[in-house]
Amino acid sequence: MVKKSHWLYRNYDIIESLILPNSSVLDLGCGTGDFLKLLKQKRNIHCQGVEIDETKIVQCIKNCIPVIQGDLDEGLRAFQSNSFDYVLLNQTLQMVKKPELVLSEMLRVGRKAIVGFPNFGHYKIRWHLLKMGTMPVTQDLSFDWFDSPNIHLLTIKDFRNYCKSKNYKILDEFFLMREKANSIIHLAPNFLATEAVFLLER
């Protein structure tokens, strides 16, 4: 079950709830390794992180989280097929240059993939674009167009359509609404949700 921690981190709670104890988890763009550390404590997972930033790698090492330096846009060459139960990609899909490659690699290396991303279909974003005519800057997507790391923005509908076209099975999906303290919503997610988490299988 999804636990109640600080609402800002609700997406982590959801991901945690999806991961079975004693499984193996590969976290792409693992940052400082804090989340894997938590999963290790709570779920006793076997874990591995991939991170591109050297200062964050130092933090992972400090956290005793196994990490290798790597660029997701080069694929997951270092990893064998089906070598992890779960491959995670949280809040990063919209930042990679080759989202198609990253998703297919996730589902090659992992038996299941967990993907979390900000929903560009959210009504405030739509309204901003309609009313202002400028690229929306929100709390989830807090950059101007010229310095944004978010280069592949997508909506929940986009993602569902894409999975369908690739025959990726959506095993579970969660939609969070920031305006309701990130509580899970079911109604009109592509319009109301600020964030989505998907559990996929090939």
Add this chain to the structure above:
Amino acid sequence: MSHSSVGLVKTQFFTFGDAKNPLKLRSGATLEPVIVAYETYGKLNPKKSNAILICHALTGDAHAAGKHSSKDKKSGWWDSMIGPGKTFDTNKYYIVCSNVIGGCSGSSGPNSIKPNTKKEYGVSFPVVTIADMVDVQKRLLEFLDIEHLHSIAGGSMGGMQVLEWAVRYPDFMDSVIVIASTSKLSSQSIAFDAVGRNAIISDPHWNNGNYYKMKKQPNHGLAIARMIGHITYLSNLSMNKKFGRRLQNKKTLSYDFSNEFQVESYLHHQGSVFVERFDANSYLYVTKAMDYFDLSEEYGSLKKAMKRVLSKVLIISFSSDWLFPPEQSEEIIKACLSVNKTVFYTKIESSYGHDAFLLETKRLTKLIKNFLNGIQ
């Protein structure tokens, strides 16, 4: 002497092996006695759980930190990393570093006196391998009463020894640190070594390796070998930054074959300094040991080799290192991951080339200190 130095140190010697019980080498040959030159820094704790072995690179030696005399201009080769409060903190750890066999800085090598002859071995010294070097280090540690290591670290050829250790004696250490190294040299790197050896062998003063009592030494050949080596240790970028096309001490071309360019003069200097401290025959032996090293051949495949590993593995490569390129480190990582080993890997963005492992001290420190702290 700065407060973060280990201060004045002395090289010590350990001898083992006799006619009845010689050291058996991979080649099938035997060696006795075996002399090992080594230095230690810091104190072994009562539980003997804080020892770290440092493995040196091609032209390194046992003198890794501190000074032999207060008049010494230079400190040991890894003084930036070893000392009180430093990466390999001598307040916490007991550091051991020994000269490899085949070397020329106190351990048995071609310039050692062959028993019952009063003459140096020369090329009658048996060919040694990285595995032989490791076996000798293990004998030294046993002599020092160390049955288990907290970690083993080394760069370049030192990293080869570290890998050999991790695979060969997997339960002897908790962790290994492999910097700018490889599980086997590429054809290109072997080629550079071969040119270096050829420079030495074709020096008329080399005299089939019997030059120790001669007036003239194969300094010219050895210097050229070193010059070639130095080119491979730098990157195109770092060389350009350092020298560009600048001329040495003049402004106009002289239209002759003197050392005009700064880079020429630099290489020349490196060559002439090197012959003062290194033995030409040793250069042949140690480069050959590097060329022979191939974990995948020794254990069937790299995957099979890494499957034996029980320690935590930290691998560090440098983006501009073309002698031991990052891809070679990544191959080791890939093999480790395929057999579910705990690995930490980072490629440091640096323009220094292979030499980065001796220069990127600050960044290495951050990675290694945290890694060592996390080892239980």
